[in-house]
Amino acid sequence: MKAAKIIKLLDNWTPRYLVDKWDNTGFQIGDPEVKIRKILIALDLDRRVLEKALEIDANMIITHHPIIFTPLKSLNKLSYKESLIYDIIKEDIVVYNAHTNLDMANGGVNDTLAKILGIKNPRLLKPIYEENLYKLVVFVPNSHRDLILQVLGDEGAGYIGNYSHCTYNVEGIGTFMPHLGANPYLGTVNQLEKVEETRIETIVEEKDLKKVINAMIKAHPYEEVAYDIYKLANRGKEFGYGRIGEIEEIYLDEYLKIIKEKLDTEYLTVYGNRDKTIKTVALCGGSGASFIKDAFLNKADVYITGDIKYHDAQYGDELGLTIVDAGHFHTEKVILPVIKEYLERNIKGTIEIEIYQESSPPYIVV
């Protein structure tokens, strides 16, 4: 399988429009035409990960953190990052990463963390992006109506709640006059034609719009397809950072034990009041200090994240919010098996996929 196909699969799950403004992530290094033999998944791409990829003959590396974040000013062997990229290119390895888009995606970092920590009905802690919705209207000769209905639905148009292929159809008369140079499916040059047609209307999410239109034009019998696209004011799906939801009421100290076990970490740093029972839990994988206020405003009893600094903790204390710092690494590494499962489900066993097991946070607690 070519790299391009795997990149497309990953882009479908973690679409470009979920990449935050300050972020730089996606397909970063390599040739999309390269045939992938094996994939290595890691949180970061450092020299050890590259060596592991070479050792197991993996020619694609997928990470959560981008290897190219700040702009490169040179690509020589004089510094760590540039030298690493130089060697990756020389080895013809493809590098893909999904960062903020994987944080926000359905089933991404935060959904996974919420699931692991037993949070029921997780909601967004900080909505960032609302998907745009479009109304697509197309005029089809009745002979091709069923085909077009099928194609539209199969490509993702007409999703309303748990229903797919939703459309509305009105029959009418379409008119046209082919001119010289036209190659009409039906009709004669310079004669006004009347055709029994159906006006099909359906709703399309922004992420599907391009592929729905392409497939519709391909399946439509006319040389020039008549269709309209309207941007809707209806609310689309929301995406964002962090999650908040409920657990069975439990004494905080008991829940801390569960966090340690589920995230496979020996240490947690706890800020604020520990002597309480909790029910509403907010979380954000990685570095979530900027959402302390959101956790407070959403009435969380505890906020679990990583990278809490001294003054963040003071702010949480002022708000009366208990914060648990479970570490950037431990709150994000939970996504690695999920990436593996997603690829295995979609690639269907044709490429071997391995998770880099030797990774650790860049520090130890002594």
Ligand SMILES: [Zn+2]
């Ligand atoms: Zn991170």
